[in-house]
Amino acid sequence: MSAPAADSTATDPAYEQRLAAFVGTELQPPTPGPDPVNVPMIRHWVEAMELTNPVHLDADAARATGRADVVAPAAMVQAWVMRGYAATVRPTASAGRFQELVDLLAEGGYTSVVATDSDLEILRELVPGDRVSVEEVVEEIGPEKRTGLGVGRFVTTLKTYRDAEGEVVATQRWRTLRFRPQEKPAPAEPTAVRPRPAINRDNAFWFDAAREHRLVVQRCSDCGALRHPPGPMCPECRSLAWDTVTAGGEAVLYSWVVAHHPRHPAFESPYLVAVVELAEGTRLITNLVDLDAADLEVGMPLRLRWLDADPDLTLPVFGPADQED
Amino acid sequence: MSPTSGFSRQAAIAGIGATEFSKDSGRSEWRLACESVLAALADAQIGVEEVDGFALFTMETNPEIAVARALGIPELTFFSRIPHGGGGACAPVQQAALAVASGVADVVVVYRAFNERSGHRFGQGPPSFAYVHNTDQEYRNWINPYGLLTPAAQEAFLARRYMHKYGATSADFGAVSVLSRKYAASNPKAWFYQRPITIEDHQSSPMIADPMRLLDCCQESDGGQALVIVSAERARDLPHRPALISGAAQGVGPQQISMSSYYRDDIDAMPEVELVAQQLWRQAGLGPQEIDAAILYDAFTPMLLLQLEEYGFCERGEAKDLIASGALEIDGRLPVNTHGGQLGEAYIHGVNGIAEAVRLIRGTSVNQPAKSIDNVLVTGGSPVPHSALVLSADH
Numbered sequence: 185m186s187a188p189a190a191d192s193t194a195t196d197p198a199y200e201q202r203l204a205a206f207v208g209t210e211l212q213p214p215t216p217g218p219d220p221v222n223v224p225m226i227r228h229w230v231e232a233m234e235l236t237n238p239v240h241l242d243a244d245a246a247r248a249t250g251r252a253d254v255v256a257p258a259a260m261v262q263a264w265v266m267r268g269y270a271a272t273v274r275p276t277a278s279a280g281r282f283q284e285l286v287d288l289l290a291e292g293g294y295t296s297v298v299a300t301d302s303d304l305e306i307l308r309e310l311v312p313g314d315r316v317s318v319e320e321v322v323e324e325i326g327p328e329k330r331t332g333l334g335v336g337r338f339v340t341t342l343k344t345y346r347d348a349e350g351e352v353v354a355t356q357r358w359r360t361l362r363f364r365p366q367e368k369p370a371p372a373e374p375t376a377v378r379p380r381p382a383i384n385r386d387n388a389f390w391f392d393a394a395r396e397h398r399l400v401v402q403r404c405s406d407c408g409a410l411r412h413p414p415g416p417m418c419p420e421c422r423s424l425a426w427d428t429v430t431a432g433g434e435a436v437l438y439s440w441v442v443a444h445h446p447r448h449p450a451f452e453s454p455y456l457v458a459v460v461e462l463a464e465g466t467r468l469i470t471n472l473v474d475l476d477a478a479d480l481e482v483g484m485p486l487r488l489r490w491l492d493a494d495p496d497l498t499l500p501v502f503g504p505a506d507q508e509d
Numbered sequence: 510m511s512p513t514s515g516f517s518r519q520a521a522i523a524g525i526g527a528t529e530f531s532k533d534s535g536r537s538e539w540r541l542a543c544e545s546v547l548a549a550l551a552d553a554q555i556g557v558e559e560v561d562g563f564a565l566f567t568m569e570t571n572p573e574i575a576v577a578r579a580l581g582i583p584e585l586t587f588f589s590r591i592p593h594g595g596g597g598a599c600a601p602v603q604q605a606a607l608a609v610a611s612g613v614a615d616v617v618v619v620y621r622a623f624n625e626r627s628g629h630r631f632g633q634g635p636p637s638f639a640y641v642h643n644t645d646q647e648y649r650n651w652i653n654p655y656g657l658l659t660p661a662a663q664e665a666f667l668a669r670r671y672m673h674k675y676g677a678t679s680a681d682f683g684a685v686s687v688l689s690r691k692y693a694a695s696n697p698k699a700w701f702y703q704r705p706i707t708i709e710d711h712q713s714s715p716m717i718a719d720p721m722r723l724l725d726c727c728q729e730s731d732g733g734q735a736l737v738i739v740s741a742e743r744a745r746d747l748p749h750r751p752a753l754i755s756g757a758a759q760g761v762g763p764q765q766i767s768m769s770s771y772y773r774d775d776i777d778a779m780p781e782v783e784l785v786a787q788q789l790w791r792q793a794g795l796g797p798q799e800i801d802a803a804i805l806y807d808a809f810t811p812m813l814l815l816q817l818e819e820y821g822f823c824e825r826g827e828a829k830d831l832i833a834s835g836a837l838e839i840d841g842r843l844p845v846n847t848h849g850g851q852l853g854e855a856y857i858h859g860v861n862g863i864a865e866a867v868r869l870i871r872g873t874s875v876n877q878p879a880k881s882i883d884n885v886l887v888t889g890g891s892p893v894p895h896s897a898l899v900l901s902a903d904h
């Protein structure tokens with residue numbers, strides 16, 4: 185049994201043909217750079233790139249290596265044919281084969297672009313006075329693939345750099361991914377979990393009971409005083425002995441906040457956080473459910489519910505007293 | 510009354526210094542600390558190498574040894590840290606005063622420096638390190654899983670009870686915000702310089718932790734503020750009028766939990782604040798009637814009302830009327846937060862407010878009241894656990 189190819193998607197054959205027609209064609213005819221190779225631009229580059237090799241600016245050092253004079257840094261070959269600042273910030277309306285290819289890719293939905301790699305091969309070093317031109321040919325337009333960025337095609341072009349005599353001084357294989365931006369997944373219900381309690385020897389019993397849907401209150405075994413939140417010792421009589429009572433689930437509202445900000449992915453803002461007073465007498469921080477903020481009143485009766493927030497966390501919450509969970 | 514405390518008026522704040530207050534300092538917290546300490550020492554005209562003590566928040570991320578190392582301070586004989594964030598804001602000054610008065614150290618520096626806006630914002634919820642299994646952070650187990658995540662939400666429970674009990678309204682809280690922004694509008698160091706607000710602005714600001722609106726909450730800020738504490742005797746020989754530390758107190762109340770003491774009888778009363786007030790009056794030999802101006806910790810506007818009551822400037826439930834009467838204005842009975850507070854100037858965890866109290870004693874606040882200012886109350890956050898100071902002119 186053969187699995188369908190996971191990394192490509194079928195597309196319209198006519199469209200494929202139109203794309204294929206671009207392969208081997210010239211995107212940019214031979215275009216000379218605006219200035220000859222010159223020392224001032226080499227100096228700017230050397231300083232900006234913090235190059236330390238002296239052969240780019242020191243003629244004696246260059247001659248000591250067997251060169252006739254200073255040579256331009258190899259990576260500058262692209263710089264000599266750049267269209268310049270004004271054309272970059274205020275491009276004129278594009279035309280020609282390059283724009284036709286961009287339009288055709290956009291027709292297929294591949295509206296975004298990211299450069300993936302550039303393979304530069306230098307055939308001869310450039311020296312001041314050289315006049316460089318560049319031409320660009322489409323080498324390959326790949327099949328549609330799924331990538332981390334989205335579905336797209338790798339487009340490979342070959343730039344050929346020549347000197348004034350037409351001799352090739354460098355070639356550059358340039359690969360870009362043209363892709364359809366991934367659609368944002370629909371906002372689902374919060375997937376993040378609520379902040380975890382840090383379980384320790386003093387509080388584990390309470391969270392264990394909660395998982396069994398029992399709301400317990402710590403009770404001093406000696407004097408009977410209830411206490412919450414839990415602690416190791418009774419503040420009334422200093423006894424270390426304790427047990428628990430299970431609360432009946434009746435409470436009244438003591439105070440509340442409608443939490444709007446900050447937004448936490450586990451909560452749907454705004455949400456209600458309350459201080460409730462249990463019938464047993466201790467207070468508890470909790471959430472209110474099935475209640476509107478506008479209907480809340482200090483002292484209103486409430487009834488215990490359970491929220492199984494996630495597999496590891498169960499919390500007591502409170503709803504209207506007149507509804508059973 | 511006369512002072513009864515051994516350290517009252519024995520030490521003074523002789524220097525104050527700060528960086529600019531911003532939303533993005535563009536530099537490290539360590540550097541902010543160094544810059545502010547240097548500025549405070551320059552203000553006091555005390556040499557860097559003379560510093561022999563530091564008193565800091567435990568929340569301070571720039572340890573005293575790092576700042577001493579960066580500044581080339583050769584030796585420290587006293588270093589102390591106080592927990593509870595803004596609640597403890599005034600306590601490092603108490604530590605410094607105790608150290609100086611007892612001769613343990615001669616020049617103690619207090620600083621607080623952070624990128625609280627461009628770095629970790631307290632208003633965005635607990636940092637990941639808060640979820641630890643020790644007792645220090647245990648209180649979070651009972652609040653965070655329910656989405657009670659920020660100081661604003663934690664204190665909103667108290668505000669709700671206070672409103673319920675005394676009939677205070679959101680607009681009553683808003684009056685604090687409007688006044689702070691009025692003071693800030695004429696303070697060039699304030700983030701909200703020249704940007705006053707109206708009560709309508711407050712009432713239309715979004716809910717953050719209902720009943721608290723955005724404009725009930727202090728700013729989040731980047732910056733550093735430092736204070737230099739020396740003996741009163743030494744301070745008298747320095748260029749500025751000394752701000753004598755006539756009272757300095759800390760307080761923990763019954764069944765105290767960090768900013769979430771929800772299990773006591775009344776959560777709208779603050780016994781830790783009352784405890785601090787009693788100590789201050791006893792130490793300084795003063796009462797609220799002798800306090801000429803106050804810097805009240807205003808992380809959230811409702812706390813300012815509760816503090817006015819706990820410190821005895823009015824009866825319980827009457828703070829809204831005191832504020833409405835104009836008492837907190839520059840020409841009122843008790844000008845409050847003349848720098849614009851943390852609502853208007855910056856949130857430097859209350860330490861910038863201590864510097865403003867020093868300026869009020871010196872007579873150099875940008876909003877200096879016309880009347881004579883002899884005693885200024887400065888408070889930390891509440892209820893948390895609490896701390897406060899009384900700074901006094903030297904007469």
Ligand SMILES: [Zn+2]
Nearest residue numbers: 404407418421
């Ligand atoms: Zn007991």
